[in-house]
Amino acid sequence: MNKLVFFSTMSLLVLACGGGDESKADPAVVAEAEKVWKEKCVTCHGDRGMGDGPGAAALNPKPRTFKDPRWQMQTKDERIAKVIVEGGKSVGLSEGMAPNPELADKPEVVAELVKKIRGFR
Ligand code: HEC
Numbered sequence: 001m002n003k004l005v006f007f008s009t010m011s012l013l014v015l016a017c018g019g020g021d022e023s024k025a026d027p028a029v030v031a032e033a034e035k036v037w038k039e040k041c042v043t044c045h046g047d048r049g050m051g052d053g054p055g056a057a058a059l060n061p062k063p064r065t066f067k068d069p070r071w072q073m074q075t076k077d078e079r080i081a082k083v084i085v086e087g088g089k090s091v092g093l094s095e096g097m098a099p100n101p102e103l104a105d106k107p108e109v110v111a112e113l114v115k116k117i118r119g120f121r
Contacts, residue, residue: 025112033112040100041113049120059096066120080114081107 038047043055049066056062064071082090085104088097103110 025115026108029108029112032106033109033116036100036103036109037113037116044096049117059094061094061096063097066117069121072118072121077114077118080117081110084110084113 042053044051044053044059045063045066046052046056051063051065066072079091083093083097084100086101087099088094090099103113
């Protein structure tokens with residue numbers, strides 16, 4: 001029975017992803033990530049990810065620029081995802097980076113945000 005539930009869930013997932021082509025991002029997920037970025041991140045991180053949003057002025061430490069190639073090279077996707085969901089404090093960074101617990105059950109949206117941050121390099 002469990003196996004059956006597993007397989008039917010999997011086939012639903014495959015259907016939902018448009019035939020199982022994992023390289024193709026779901027446009028709805030991309031749109032949601034874009035919305036989260038604009039509504040919840042740009043105030044501090046700036047629309048180009050340079051850490052120069054209006055909300056950053058009062059922060060200490062300020063968010064780094066995501067364009068820093070050295071940071072891009074040494075940081076891991078898992079760490080970026082963890083900071084987004086669990087906040088800066090979870091990895092020893094400042095509490096100025098608040099957690100976003102509402103994204104905890106939306107790993108696909110978090111993955112798109114990670115992609116977005118990677119895209120600033
Ligand atoms: C209230 C301001 C604020 C908001 C809003 C905010 N951040 Fe941050 N964020 C920060 C600060 C400040 C840091 C740097 C913390 C440090 O260096 O100690 C940070 C750090 C980060 C880092 C880690 C960078 C590193 O040094 O490893 C990531 C990734 C990140 N933010 C992504 C996001 C995303 C995605 C959102 C939106 C969901 C977001 N942040 C919303 C202030 C904010």
